[in-house]
Amino acid sequence: MIQVNAMGDACPIPVVKTKNAIKELKGPGVVETLVDNEIAVQNLTKMANQKGYGVKSEKLSPQQFKVTMQIGDAPAQEEDSQEDETCLVTPTGHKKRTVVAITSARMGTGNDELGTALMKSFIFALSQQDELPATLLFYNGGATLTTEGSASLEDLKSLEAQGVEILTCGTCLNYYGLTDKLQVGDVSNMYDIVEKLSGADLIIRP
Amino acid sequence: MDEKIVFCKGGGCTAKLGAAALSRVLELLPKGPPDPNLLIGYDSKDDAAVYKLTDDLAYVQTLDFFPPMVDDPYTFGKIAATNALSDIYAMGGTVTTALNIVCFPESWDLNILGEIMRGGSEKVIEAGGTLAGGHSIADDSVKYGLSVTGIVHPDRIYPNNQGKPGDKLILTKRLGVGIICTANRVGEASAEAMDKAIDSMTTLNKYAAEQCHKYDIHACTDVTGFSLLGHLHEMMDGRLSCVLHADQIPLFPEALAYADEFLLTAAAQRNRNHVGKFVRFDGVPFAMEEVLFDPQTSGGLLIALSGDQAPGLLADLQAIGLPAQIIGEITQRQNPEILVSQH
Numbered sequence: 001m002i003q004v005n006a007m008g009d010a011c012p013i014p015v016v017k018t019k020n021a022i023k024e025l026k027g028p029g030v031v032e033t034l035v036d037n038e039i040a041v042q043n044l045t046k047m048a049n050q051k052g053y054g055v056k057s058e059k060l061s062p063q064q065f066k067v068t069m070q071i072g073d074a075p076a077q078e079e080d081s082q083e084d085e086t087c088l089v090t091p092t093g094h095k096k097r098t099v100v101a102i103t104s105a106r107m108g109t110g111n112d113e114l115g116t117a118l119m120k121s122f123i124f125a126l127s128q129q130d131e132l133p134a135t136l137l138f139y140n141g142g143a144t145l146t147t148e149g150s151a152s153l154e155d156l157k158s159l160e161a162q163g164v165e166i167l168t169c170g171t172c173l174n175y176y177g178l179t180d181k182l183q184v185g186d187v188s189n190m191y192d193i194v195e196k197l198s199g200a201d202l203i204i205r206p
Numbered sequence: 207m208d209e210k211i212v213f214c215k216g217g218g219c220t221a222k223l224g225a226a227a228l229s230r231v232l233e234l235l236p237k238g239p240p241d242p243n244l245l246i247g248y249d250s251k252d253d254a255a256v257y258k259l260t261d262d263l264a265y266v267q268t269l270d271f272f273p274p275m276v277d278d279p280y281t282f283g284k285i286a287a288t289n290a291l292s293d294i295y296a297m298g299g300t301v302t303t304a305l306n307i308v309c310f311p312e313s314w315d316l317n318i319l320g321e322i323m324r325g326g327s328e329k330v331i332e333a334g335g336t337l338a339g340g341h342s343i344a345d346d347s348v349k350y351g352l353s354v355t356g357i358v359h360p361d362r363i364y365p366n367n368q369g370k371p372g373d374k375l376i377l378t379k380r381l382g383v384g385i386i387c388t389a390n391r392v393g394e395a396s397a398e399a400m401d402k403a404i405d406s407m408t409t410l411n412k413y414a415a416e417q418c419h420k421y422d423i424h425a426c427t428d429v430t431g432f433s434l435l436g437h438l439h440e441m442m443d444g445r446l447s448c449v450l451h452a453d454q455i456p457l458f459p460e461a462l463a464y465a466d467e468f469l470l471t472a473a474a475q476r477n478r479n480h481v482g483k484f485v486r487f488d489g490v491p492f493a494m495e496e497v498l499f500d501p502q503t504s505g506g507l508l509i510a511l512s513g514d515q516a517p518g519l520l521a522d523l524q525a526i527g528l529p530a531q532i533i534g535e536i537t538q539r540q541n542p543e544i545l546v547s548q549h
Binding site: 010011012013015016019037039040042043046047050161163179180182185186187 | 229230388389392394467468469470471472475476479483492539540541
């Protein structure tokens, strides 16, 4: 295993140093690169994906990230064992993978008007948290919240600008005739939704 | 020069703050009462501000400065000035006066500063403007640019967002100068690639703009730090969409080769994070994607005009030696906003 210290290095230096380390391996092996910013993590991850290397990244502290690449043979994701105390981060960088699943335009059961106001207020409060979720999923009645006329668009755009992934179920948009009314985030499908939910450390369903 | 290595730390438009971070700050600024004579200001994310003085005269105001992206001070001065002057042309204006903006370490050889300003001054003269003053600050790293004033007829301003479905999109310079400068910084760019990039970055958009004045331009912007896709996203304005043909887009082939070596800037990744969700690539290789997100220092004009007029303008641009191409067309709003197909 080779460790590369690219702390304090501006792009593309972390990639250049990592490539040199991979060359030094002269075969299968592991290269760990330390960097101090998420953009460098993303650029390293891009390289690994293009090259077909296994890759995972960890946030060690607010200004320290470790990108581990497995060159050849077993991909790095699979050797993520229990002794590994640090948690995985996605390239957009969240300590815990929290997914918020919004399944209805209203929060809770009871009065509909109240439920609508509660949901608006929930999304606003969510956008003000220090630690943001990785992903917001919208399906069934939830799909109306990401589309034209939703009272939460501004808060959702703010979440998106802060790096939160916003996905709305395409089948649901289609069912409600909202396909061309989507105002924030991307259209998603059931495979993606299943993957997001099963890959989550924490699922919040308001 | 001894300072060569210190001089260039990855500057140019790659040093720009990310659009996402910036727009959050701008949204929160207090706004005074609107001035009806301010034809183009903050709200429109345009290239420069335009203020109407009379019914047939408005002035165009812009400023741009950045750290060096090349080792040679004189070349840096030329590039920084060419880049700053470009915003006037992107608005359809002509250059009148310019002021120097300088940050320079006190302990450094003043001849270096002299070389930077000589390069800048030459470009202002070539633009037909006059250098009228400036301001300099002692700082720990070099930065240089210009505050430029130009004039334009209020009816002949080129907005950046008034394209129409059916319009053709023309790009007047090759893409990839950001990647080439980045590769150069780590010693991986060829001298020829760097020479071609410098040649492009020091070509005034004046010449392209002069050809545009013969046509009915719907929208125009210059491609700089936010990359071709970032500036296209602004041009689409949430109302329009477009289709690009990757194989028609003028670029430096070396940029593709260096992108395949992952010599990528942080700014390109920030651009991808910011506008990637509006873009769908159809059969486009990874390196080409990177070139389309590559921040351009002193990039070309991106022009939208009707399909009838586009071939005429294209022929005129090519006749004066520019590598211009029709790279795509504007459509009605659809999903994705920007579709990039390989052919």
